[in-house]
Amino acid sequence: MKNPYFPIPMKVKQAYVETVDRMLRTIELSFLNEEDERAFHFTPGQFCELSILGKGEASFGIASSPTENNSLKFTINKAGVVTTALHHIEEGTEVGVRGPLGNGYPIPLFEGKNVLVIGGGFAFTTLRSLITYFLHPQNRSKVNEITVIYGARMPGLLLYKAELLEWEKRSDIKLVVTVDWGDKDWKGKVGLVPNVLEEVAPSSENSYAVICGPPIMIKFTFPKLMALRFPNERIYTSLEKRMKCGIGKCGRCNIGHLYVCKDGPVFSYAELEKLPKDY
């Protein structure tokens, strides 16, 4: 019997702060054992439990794409004990990793469709995984148009800035980056994500929408998606809840009879509609 609670060892290959408030740090992990690496297959939207031995475990969405070999990337918001330890961790240090866990985005459903990606704040991590996956030469033809709307409170809080610049130059992805308030160097859009969505007004025909962000953003963006006639079955989101085991045993992350850890974290709005509002 394989032990699902026993982490595999990985090493911090690189770690860097992403944002001016220094609250978001990306760490890249490399596998220590080749067999672990060979056995690790994931879909964008899945997550891992990262262990800092002595501090504990916490769950993080995988920010890298399966098309980026050899390493896993996580962007970590400094909030509690484990995340603070991950903010202080030095390159070369070993950490424990359990995963991949959860269901991930329904990639096969998106094939042959337009994909609208809406992200806000640091919820952009697994969306980066999804976008990077589809932008890979092997996968780009799987979907039609890719539209990305990504908002942060201010320019300094945007994640993955170098990549955003690269995506902006490409013709096979429409990227709209917006901030709640700009600064003197900011040439891009200023405005809240729901309003920018209304302005960009992507067609809902033959399209799927994936939306991740703070609850307040989702609350106001959802009606705009409805107005664009996206049906509930074609809007996907990824939920977060307190988790321990990550495999549907320890009990705390359930919404109704479903567990966010193993039945989610990705749900369509049609699925969420049927569940109790217990989150």
Add this chain to the structure above:
Amino acid sequence: MTLKLDKKDLKAFLETLMDEYDLFAPVQLAEGVSIYKKIDRPDDVDLSTSNPQKPAKEVFFPQSETMFRYEKAGKQQQMTSTEGVEKKRVILGARPCDIQAVSILDDVFLGKEYKDVYYGNKRNGTTLIGLACNHPLSTCFCPSAGGGPFLRKGSDIFLIDLGETFIVELLTEKGMTFQKNKFFKEANTKEISLAQEIEEKASKKADASVPIEGIDRRSDLMMESPFWDRMHEKCIGCGVCTFLCPTCHCFDIVDEALTNKGQRVRNWDSCLFPLYSQETSGHNPRPTGRERTRQRLMHKFNYFPKNFGRVACVGCGRCILYCPVNFDIRQAINLTSAKGIRKVKDQVDLTRR
């Protein structure tokens, strides 16, 4: 196959068991208080106190359990799993409700998705020797939950206490391996008919009238019901009902650390504790007793049936017996019936007026 074991031979029988297995049985800690423990001396086994306070789930799912140990040296670390189990186990003297609960935990821990190796290693190869419940208490309602004081299902061997002797029924292949045991003798017809008499009497005593049948469907639309406003009012959130419940299985995982070494431990947890679902941001999806009581009862009677096809309650009555504020799960179940819902609604309307 029906045999018997004289009580004077019990000690010797237990000794032979202990040679081969780790034996777990009820042990009396104080007057009227017994729990399941690993037996070192056969004299410690207590089969006379009624159903032990703590359920038999502990044998496979300890209240606190080390998952692995680790050592750190600079940037390196070494982890050693503690999942291994030395000997096969025997549980002796578990009442039918606890045996039924083990099969519910099997669904959770050894179900079709992820297998829980810590539970599985202890559980696999275990022989369950059940003990018929001759004197169900007034809080027992196992027949309402699909069980009964003499339910054999799940036991490999089933004992019935006749006073000076036990009737021994070998029920499964695993049980049949004990057929040649030198302490088991042929039971005579008088003893067999006495056992049947006791069974009939006991079966009448346990309450079969709690309306659990159909509760999963009835509770489907109850999430926002005023029912929960009433239900949680007197609950103080102590969690004793969940710790003593033979089917409750929520746990927490924590690291216990010294400077450079330590261990990862899992401990029983309870959905009635506020910190259980509290997130780092401060947000708590179950902020009050209302949501937490709802989670406990809905998990047992609505969510669990959706996932596993049966309720996660065996009617052992511990949560009723040991609740410090006399919360009665039977009343809660009764109130989910159409008549009950109306009653709660009227009461809530009254208090709001």
